[in-house]
Amino acid sequence: MKPKVFVTRKIPENVLNKMKSVCEVQIWEKEDIPVPRDVLEQQINKVEGIFCLLTDKIDEDLLQRAEKLKVISNMAVGYNNIDVAAATRRGIMVTNTPGVLTETTADLTFALLMATARRLVEASDYLKQGKWRTWSPMLLTGQDIFGATIGIIGMGRIGEAVAKRARGFSMKVLYYNRSRKPNVEEKLGATYVDLQSLLKESDYVCLLTPYTPETHHMIGKEELSLMKKTAILINTSRGGVVDEKALYEALKNGTIWAAGLDVFEQEPIPVDHPLLSLPNVVALPHIGSASLKTRMKMAELTAENMLQALAGKVPKYLVNTELIRA
CATH class of the missing domain: 3.40.50.720 (NAD(P)-binding Rossmann-like Domain)
Structure with a gap:
């Protein structure tokens, strides 16, 4: 059975198709507004992976609902939108996208x-x-x-x-x-x-x-x-x-x-x-990494991190590295 993944915003089609080849993917289709909290709450207890953005707050209250979650793959360098300590306590990998932007x-x-x-x-x-x-x-x-x-x-x-x-x-x-x-x-x-x-x-x-x-x-x-x-x-x-x-x-x-x-x-x-x-x-409206080439690389790397974690491998850009040292 394919692992279930939730993607919190529309991403490039080729990246989405790569994920769909190995995962069952649900996606928040609206580009102009972030995924609502209640939708995140509904999805997070169903999925093994979440592909999210810095606009998505993944806090301890939300993670308490994450019964199956294995990886939070953040399409950003920063990850202050994620309670990394809470994820680590639950054995959930957190990844980011440094370098490419x-x-x-x-x-x-x-x-x-x-x-x-x-x-x-x-x-x-x-x-x-x-x-x-x-x-x-x-x-x-x-x-x-x-x-x-x-x-x-x-x-x-x-x-x-x-x-x-x-x-x-x-x-x-x-x-x-x-x-x-x-x-x-x-x-x-x-x-x-x-x-x-x-x-x-x-x-x-x-x-x-x-x-x-x-x-x-x-x-x-x-x-x-x-x-x-x-x-x-x-x-x-x-x-x-x-x-x-x-x-x-x-x-x-x-x-x-x-x-x-x-x-x-x-x-x-x-x-x-x-x-x-x-x-x-x-x-400016937070466009620091907003070039076509860079945003494509970020999406690709976020997906790669996700798929590596779901395959039981250590993602290239794992934030909470203490999980692999434990």
């Missing part, structure tokens, strides 16, 4: 930095709204990027990829990480500094750290007050890393110059959220 997310991070610095969204809207009358010396002036100082918080794969791009713009690269990375310092000329020094010295502060209890609101009122008045904050990690109320006040009051945000504490962010009312905010 590194360069694409780094591209988006740097694109967001440039768009925010040079006020590209403002400028495009200005033109489309018929406001452009003549060339003016100070019209829509932004911040320089070439030769500026970038501070990267979280020097993982994506952090390193962003640092490579920054070097191409002759930027001075500072970084703060849980541990020093001498190989990165040697290879990219990056300088390790403490968090306060990074915030004080950087023209651009890029958040690329995982979201954990330790990094929750790591950028708040105090941290923002340390930044230059001309500084720009870029967040392509997770929304919870930033205290959004403090950020709104800092942007409104001129404590910092601007922010480029791809992630938010609540997603989708409400359209009446105060941050979206500010002209010095460039806001």
Whole structure:
């Protein structure tokens, strides 16, 4: 009998067909809304595998209903949507998709930095709204990027990829990480500094750290007050890393110059959220890995992780590796 699998969103047809060849697959067909909680509750006690997204909250209460579940295959690098400890206690494998989205997310991070610095969204809207009358010396002036100082918080794969791009713009690269990375310092000329020094010295502060209890609101009122008045904050990690109320006040009051945000504490962010009312905010709908090629790779890897686990093998990207050490 084929193992039963639930997929929480429509995925590429070729990936779905690969799973259907060995599994009995149920899928949430609606692309525009996440799978409702009651549907997850109904499905999770029927299936051996769940193919989910970062928008799907897989918590302990839900896992208590998972009588047959063997694997939670998350189509994301991060997995803060999953109670990994609760899954581990029940012997359920949790997998993710690191590596495949590194360069694409780094591209988006740097694109967001440039768009925010040079006020590209403002400028495009200005033109489309018929406001452009003549060339003016100070019209829509932004911040320089070439030769500026970038501070990267979280020097993982994506952090390193962003640092490579920054070097191409002759930027001075500072970084703060849980541990020093001498190989990165040697290879990219990056300088390790403490968090306060990074915030004080950087023209651009890029958040690329995982979201954990330790990094929750790591950028708040105090941290923002340390930044230059001309500084720009870029967040392509997770929304919870930033205290959004403090950020709104800092942007409104001129404590910092601007922010480029791809992630938010609540997603989708409400359209009446105060941050979206500010002209010095460039806001994107969490599209860090949104290239056709990368999203296809992510779906394929998520399916591979799932099928390996259901076949009794150790998935390539197992999060709770303590299960295989037990």
